[in-house]
Amino acid sequence: MATTSASNIKFNHVQNIAVIGAGPSGLAALKYLSAENKFKRIVAFEQRSAPGGLWNYTAEDTDDGSFAVPKTRPTKDDLEKPIWQGGDKGRNPQFLSPVYDLLETNIPKQLMRFSDLEMPEESQLFPKHPTIKDYLARYAEDVNHLVQFDTQVLDVRLLDSRVDQDGLKEQWSVKTKGVVTGEEKEEVFDAVVVANGHFFVPFIPDAPGIKEWHQEHPGSITHSKFYRNPEAFKDKKVIVVGNSASGIDIGTQVATQCKLPLVNSIKSSSYLSPGPTPSFKREVPAIKQLDPSTRTAIFEDGSSESSIDSIIFCTGYFYSLPFLSTVSPPLVTDGTRVRHTYQHTFFAPHPTLSFIVLNQRIIPFPTSEVQSAAIARAYAGRLELPPYAQMRAWEEHTLAVNGEGNDFHTLAFPRDADYINAMHDWAMSAQEEGGAARGKTPPRWGEWHYWCRERFPEIKKAFAERGKAREQVKTLEELGFSFERWKEEKVVEAQSLL
Missing domain, CATH: 3.50.50.60 (FAD/NAD(P)-binding domain)
Structure with a gap:
C-alpha cells in the first residue's frame, strides 16, 4: 500500500x-x-x-x-x-x-x-x-x-x-x-x-416462507425495479414493503387500482410522508413470516393479512x-x-x-x-x-x-x-498555478437552499394533493411556500423577542 x-x-x-x-x-x-x-x-x-x-x-x-x-x-x-x-x-x-x-x-x-x-x-x-x-x-x-x-x-x-x-x-x-x-x-x-x-441489484429480504411463496405463486413477488404501472395490480390485494421515496410513490399509484386498503409494511415512519396515514393505506410492521398455502403474511406485531395477490418490495438496492x-x-x-x-x-x-x-x-x-x-x-x-x-x-x-x-x-x-x-x-481551497484561477466552480448552498431542502417533503405532499392539476404547478409560491415571506416572518419574530 x-x-x-x-x-x-x-x-x-x-x-x-x-x-x-x-x-x-x-x-x-x-x-x-x-x-x-x-x-x-x-x-x-x-x-x-x-x-x-x-x-x-x-x-x-x-x-x-x-x-x-x-x-x-x-x-x-x-x-x-x-x-x-x-x-x-x-x-x-x-x-x-x-x-x-x-x-x-x-x-x-x-x-x-x-x-x-x-x-x-x-x-x-x-x-x-x-x-x-x-x-x-x-x-x-x-x-x-x-x-x-x-x-x-x-x-x-x-x-x-x-x-x-x-x-x-x-x-x-x-x-x-x-x-x-x-x-x-x-x-x-x-x-x-x-x-x-x-x-x-435489488434487495429482497429473507423471511420464513418467502422461497416457498415464490415457487408456489410465481410472479406474485416483485421489486420496485420492475414496477412500471399500477394497472398490473388492478383488483388485487397488495402489500407494499417499504416507505421511502419509491414505496410511498408506488403505493399511492397502486392504491388507485388494487383492493383497498393497500397494506404497507414498514419498519419506521418516513420523513417523506408528513402528516397522518392516508385513508387508502393500512400500515403494518415488518413481515415476520409468509404462509404460501393461504397466501397469508404475518407481521412482527402478530397481525396478519390473508389472500394476498402481490407483494412489491420497495426495499432499495x-x-x-x-x-x-x-x-x-x-x-x-x-x-x-x-x-x-x-x-x-x-x-x-x-x-x-x-x-x-x-x-x-x-x-x-x-x-x-x-x-x-x-x-x-x-x-x-x-x-x-x-x-x-x-x-x-x-x-x-x-x-x-x-x-x-x-x-x-x-x-x-x-x-x-x-x-x-x-x-x-x-x-x-485548491492551489492556483501561476496566480490564475482554473477549474470549474462547484455550487455552494445558501439560506434559500437550506429553507427549500428542509421543506421539500411538505412541498411534495402539497403538490400531490393537487391531483391531476399538479401538472400546472411550476413554482413553490403556487403551493403557498414563499422564502421571502418566511424571511419576513423571521424578522418579525426576532423583533418581538427584543
Missing part, C-alpha cells in the same frame, strides 16, 4: 482518466475534469447508447438477471446484463431502468439541477422523468465527445502503486466490452472515477461493484456500503480510484458537482489528500456516528447541505 506515509498525498502523475458511467454523476465528472485543462485523455465508458444513466426509461419489466427471492447480498457475478428486445440481437440492447411510467421526481426542480443549467421553466415543479432525460441530454452536449457509448466495463484492477518525489503514481487496467460488437479491450489509466450509480472484485482491500462485502472511502469519495488505500454519489437521502446533482470538483482538483495536482491514517480515522469516525450498515453513506438533512458546502470549500 503506497499511501501509508505520514505526509499528505499529492497527485502529479495523473494524465489519463477513465470515468465509469455517463449518467448525471459521470457527466458532472467529465465537466469538472475537463475544466482543469490538465489531462491528456479523459474518457467515459457508458453501457447505454445515450447519456443520462437510469433516466433512460425502459418499458420492459423483464428480469435482467438481477432478480432473486430472497436476495440478501451482492455477488461478483452481478454485472448488468442487456435486454435484447424481442430476443433479436440485431436490435439495440437496453439496460433495465428502475424508472417507472408515472415517475415524478421527489425533489423540486429548483433544487434538482446542476449549478450551470436551469430546469425548463415550463416544466412542472416536480418534473416527470422524460423532462429529466431531456435535461441531462442538454447538460451532456459539450462532453458527449468524451463518452464511448455501448461500452460496458468488465474489470478494473490495480497494476502499480508507488510514491516518488512528485507524489503518488498508480496505474489501473480497465477492461471493457462493446455491448453490440462483443469486442473486448484493455487499456491503462492513471486514475478511475466510478460514477455508475447503485440502483441495479445493494452497493455492488462486480468490476472491482479483485481490488484489495475489498470495497464491498455485504452490500450495505462501500468500504475504505474518504469523504464518501476517495478509496483511501489507493485514492486514484474515486466514487461519485455513493450517498443516500441527498440532492444528487449538486452533490455530484462538489465531489467531482474535489476529484478533478486532486488529480490535477492542486489539492492534496491527508495521509492514509487520517483518512482511515475519518471512516472510523463516520462508522461511530452513522453505524456499520446502510446508514454509513446516509446524509439526512441538514448534514447533506452541510456536506455540499464543506466539499465546496475544500475544492475551492
Whole structure:
C-alpha cells in the first residue's frame, strides 16, 4: 500500500482518466475534469447508447438477471446484463431502468439541477422523468465527445502503486466490452472515477416462507425495479414493503387500482410522508413470516393479512461493484456500503480510484458537482489528500456516528447541505498555478437552499394533493411556500423577542 506515509498525498502523475458511467454523476465528472485543462485523455465508458444513466426509461419489466427471492447480498457475478428486445440481437440492447411510467421526481426542480443549467421553466415543479432525460441530454452536449457509448466495463484492477518525489503514481487496467460488437479491450489509466450509480441489484429480504411463496405463486413477488404501472395490480390485494421515496410513490399509484386498503409494511415512519396515514393505506410492521398455502403474511406485531395477490418490495438496492472484485482491500462485502472511502469519495488505500454519489437521502446533482470538483482538483495536482491514517480515522469516525450498515453513506438533512458546502470549500481551497484561477466552480448552498431542502417533503405532499392539476404547478409560491415571506416572518419574530 503506497499511501501509508505520514505526509499528505499529492497527485502529479495523473494524465489519463477513465470515468465509469455517463449518467448525471459521470457527466458532472467529465465537466469538472475537463475544466482543469490538465489531462491528456479523459474518457467515459457508458453501457447505454445515450447519456443520462437510469433516466433512460425502459418499458420492459423483464428480469435482467438481477432478480432473486430472497436476495440478501451482492455477488461478483452481478454485472448488468442487456435486454435484447424481442430476443433479436440485431436490435439495440437496453439496460433495465428502475424508472417507472408515472415517475415524478421527489425533489423540486429548483433544487434538482446542476449549478450551470436551469430546469425548463415550463416544466412542472416536480418534473416527470422524460423532462429529466431531456435535461441531462442538454447538460451532456459539450462532453458527449468524451463518452464511448455501448461500452460496458468488465474489470478494473490495480497494476502499480508507488510514491516518488512528485507524489503518488498508480496505474489501473480497465477492461471493457462493446455491448453490440462483443469486442473486448484493455487499456491503462492513471486514475478511475466510478460514477455508475447503485440502483441495479435489488434487495429482497429473507423471511420464513418467502422461497416457498415464490415457487408456489410465481410472479406474485416483485421489486420496485420492475414496477412500471399500477394497472398490473388492478383488483388485487397488495402489500407494499417499504416507505421511502419509491414505496410511498408506488403505493399511492397502486392504491388507485388494487383492493383497498393497500397494506404497507414498514419498519419506521418516513420523513417523506408528513402528516397522518392516508385513508387508502393500512400500515403494518415488518413481515415476520409468509404462509404460501393461504397466501397469508404475518407481521412482527402478530397481525396478519390473508389472500394476498402481490407483494412489491420497495426495499432499495445493494452497493455492488462486480468490476472491482479483485481490488484489495475489498470495497464491498455485504452490500450495505462501500468500504475504505474518504469523504464518501476517495478509496483511501489507493485514492486514484474515486466514487461519485455513493450517498443516500441527498440532492444528487449538486452533490455530484462538489465531489467531482474535489476529484478533478486532486488529480490535477492542486489539492492534496491527508495521509492514509487520517483518512482511515475519518471512516472510523463516520462508522461511530452513522453505524456499520446502510446508514454509513446516509446524509439526512441538514448534514447533506452541510456536506455540499464543506466539499465546496475544500475544492475551492485548491492551489492556483501561476496566480490564475482554473477549474470549474462547484455550487455552494445558501439560506434559500437550506429553507427549500428542509421543506421539500411538505412541498411534495402539497403538490400531490393537487391531483391531476399538479401538472400546472411550476413554482413553490403556487403551493403557498414563499422564502421571502418566511424571511419576513423571521424578522418579525426576532423583533418581538427584543
